[in-house]
Amino acid sequence: MNRDHTAPPAGRGTTPPPTRPIPLTWLYAPGDRPGIVQKALTSGADVVIVDLEDAVAPDRRAYALDATADLLADPQPVPVHVRVHAPRDIPTLVSLPGLVALRVPKVTHPTDIGRIAELSQGLPLYPLLENALAVEHAYAIATAHPSVHGIALGEADLCADLGVRDDRGLDWPRSRIVVAARAAALPPPVQSVHPHVRDLDALAADCARGRAMGFLGRAAIHPRQLPVIERAYLPAPDEIAAAEKVVKAAESCHDGAFVLPDGRFVDAAVVTGARRVLALAARRS
Template identity: 45%
Template structure:
């Protein structure tokens, strides 16, 4: 099951970690970076290790690490590398150095998502995507990226398109959409998430439990989409049996292998445990 909602929770707040692990989020990201004050970094790491050991096997738990050139990185990598219950994946904050990413990946036995948060990282996104076989995703850290580029978040559409291209050109998963910071604006979150899905993202990081249902709904194919996809796949099967690879559906829409592939993806995304 591909996660739709990824809930950030600050690692130094053990009480909030427990609540996050009981939430309806498809994945929980225990944050060791921005949400954690410097004096609380060690506490956050210890809380994370305990939470990983205690979490259910069917709950997807990720960890956002501090930048690989930070003073906390070595201890985080060592601790997670020896951890009994490994995280399902890690997010590398402010990823910029392919060699550092490869070294970290050799220590960690889990997937890695790279957070692209600077102009130089955005420029090198395709290189970063291929840094190691454990790199399975890219994502934008839009607040930091917008500040570095000196643009408003509304001016990042071109960067969003580029990160989708960089990820898919390396066969990585569709990028996870960045956070929507106005927690009270659920209508805005819904519109933005639907737009993100149209732009090639799948799933979104959230910073508050009230955002989970909106994001889950936005990234779940509708019954109409599922029905249409089932019709496309069925028609494609009939056409293949007749020796055809492209055909018009009853409504006059052209169905070719690319359309069929997209229909199969919709059906895959609609499957929920």
């Protein structure tokens, strides 16, 4: 089953327009603070992730679940995912009209997905890989069930698990999930959050590095991070011009592969990448 898509799948009770832009910004908001969630929905984020896990104190998780269920009883203006704390949260959420997908933390093995998929009744799932075993099983998790629509790293927990003291220690796990997602015909993974909300220069630099590694978009924990992430992931004018040449040549060429006038070899994968660049470029208009 080819699941190489560029926009979040439609949730129950919602029908997002087919021309919805490729999502680049994914904003977390704590489920026990409905006012902040409401602000997140109007922040300009492409996707809002209501968090029932790390952002919520243990003694407030029941309230967070109830508050999130109340909010998502109606369709929302942007796609909303919920990061659940535990499988027992899912029956309360699964049929809500305002819910598009579930983000599932601490998935370590493909067998974890079967149980979650049964509870979620076909709702799209985004497993979060947060330890060494999960990274080793990345492709198996990505292909464990048709309900899996994307994978991502949970880098804070992964750093703790690996004992990583320098950001470079995550290079291999990051590349691993990019490759696993592509091999499973899933969208490119979204970068994990950048925890220093005031250091926007460091955020921009890290986004540029993530983009070079094959990520597409990034999760955020504060609205001020959203414009930085979007700018970092939008294609530059020279990239757009090059993509236009590739797509134009592909439309007039019926061969499986061809060579551009500048000598560059082009095949189906290059054309797919060029079309993604043009889809992202449409966000500039």
